[in-house]
Structure formats: C-alpha cells, structure tokens
Amino acid sequence: MEAYETLVTRVTPSILEEPAPDHEIERKIVAAALRAPDHKRLKPWRFISIRGDARAKLGEIFAAAYKNKAPNASPEVIARENKKPLRAPLILVVLAKIVEDANVPAIDQKFSAAAAAQNIILASEALGFGAVWKTGDAATDPLIREALGVKTNEEIVAYIYIGTVKARPNPPAPLEVSAFLTSWPA
Numbered sequence: 151m152e153a154y155e156t157l158v159t160r161v162t163p164s165i166l167e168e169p170a171p172d173h174e175i176e177r178k179i180v181a182a183a184l185r186a187p188d189h190k191r192l193k194p195w196r197f198i199s200i201r202g203d204a205r206a207k208l209g210e211i212f213a214a215a216y217k218n219k220a221p222n223a224s225p226e227v228i229a230r231e232n233k234k235p236l237r238a239p240l241i242l243v244v245l246a247k248i249v250e251d252a253n254v255p256a257i258d259q260k261f262s263a264a265a266a267a268q269n270i271i272l273a274s275e276a277l278g279f280g281a282v283w284k285t286g287d288a289a290t291d292p293l294i295r296e297a298l299g300v301k302t303n304e305e306i307v308a309y310i311y312i313g314t315v316k317a318r319p320n321p322p323a324p325l326e327v328s329a330f331l332t333s334w335p336a
C-alpha cells in the first residue's frame with residue numbers, strides 16, 4: 151500500500167536542500183534503477199553520481215557550454231547556468247547505453263533508461279528524499295557530453311536532482327481516470 155501511495159501522490163519538489171542521501175542510500179536508489187524493465191537483459195543504462203564540490207565543476211561546464219552557444223549571453227544568464235547544479239546536493243545522471251541488438255530497437259533501450267530514471271525518482275521518495283527530472287540543453291550539448299565522458303552510443307536521458315525536500319508545490323487537482331482510459335473495442 152505504501153508503494154502505491156508514493157506512486158499516486160508524488161509531486162515534483164520545487165526546492166531541494168542538504169542533506170543528500172548518503173552513499174548507502176544512494177546505492178539503494180540506484181539498485182531500484184537496475185530493476186527497470188529490460189528486454190533481453192541488455193542493461194542499456196549507466197549512472198553518474200555528482201555530489202559535493204563536483205557540482206560546482208559541473209556548473210562551470212554548464213556555463214562554458216552556454217557561452218559557447220550564446221557568446222553574447224549576459225553575465226547574469228551565465229551565472230545562472232553556473233549555479234544550476236547547486237540546486238540539489240546530489241545529481242544522478244542517467245544514460246541510455248545503446249547496444250546493437252536485432253530484437254531490441256534503440257528506442258526501446260532508451261525507454262528502459264527512462265524507466266530506470268523514474269525508478270530513481272520513486273525510490274528517492276520511498277526512502278524519504280525528493281527528486282527532480284531535468285534534461286534541457288545539458289542533455290545533448292557536445293561540450294557537456296564530452297566533459298562527462300558520454301560515449302557515442304550513449305544518450306543522457308535525465309539529470310535527476312536529489313535531496314531533502316524543502317518545498318513542494320500543492321498537488322494538482324486530481325485527474326479523472328476515465329478521461330484518459332478507454333476500452334477497446336468501444
């Protein structure tokens with residue numbers, strides 16, 4: 151029942167703060183990712199943990215990448231990019247690691263990595279933390295990919311920002327299941 155409650159009540163937090171999950175809890179969170187649905191057990195994912203001072207280093211890379219794309223960007227905008235990774239004490243980067251397989255198309259492998267990302271979010275919540283899924287340009291920018299060591303057969307599907315929840319928006323109005331669910335044939 152608790153697991154179901156987590157599923158149906160989760161709302162993405164608006165502010166995360168210290169403390170981060172410790173290393174033991176982080177391993178538990180990633181263990182949940184490793185049980186994502188995985189056709190033919192290809193294990194088409196890997197995860198990069200970024201915490202502590204490494205977040206500032208990532209911020210410098212975000213800022214450099216932004217500057218490279220938009221040389222005329224204002225110092226304020228660049229400073230904002232620089233500080234982005236400091237919005238949570240822990241970031242787990244989720245990568246789809248696409249392997250050649252006649253029966254499992256690349257898109258299915260990417261879906262598996264997305265399921266792993268969602269397992270990270272739900273496991274974080276179940277273990278008392280909050281988590282935010284982010285992508286944006288940081289997921290595809292070549293400079294950022296290179297700095298993180300992302301290989302040509304890999305894609306960043308998520309930066310999951312994880313921490314202690316300081317604030318959460320009010321939950322949205324409940325949705326009516328029947329508005330999204332039909333039976334076939336009608």
Ligand SMILES: Cc1cc2nc3c(=O)[nH]c(=O)nc-3n(C[C@H](O)[C@H](O)[C@H](O)COP(=O)(O)O)c2cc1C
Pocket residue numbers: 160161162282283284285286
């Ligand atoms: C694939 C994906 C990428 C996302 N990228 C971003 C992002 O770059 N920045 C952001 O603010 N929210 C992003 N979001 C949205 C938030 O993670 C979150 O879902 C949103 O704030 C709505 O909150 P909810 O999860 O409570 O519905 C992304 C969500 C998904 C599924």
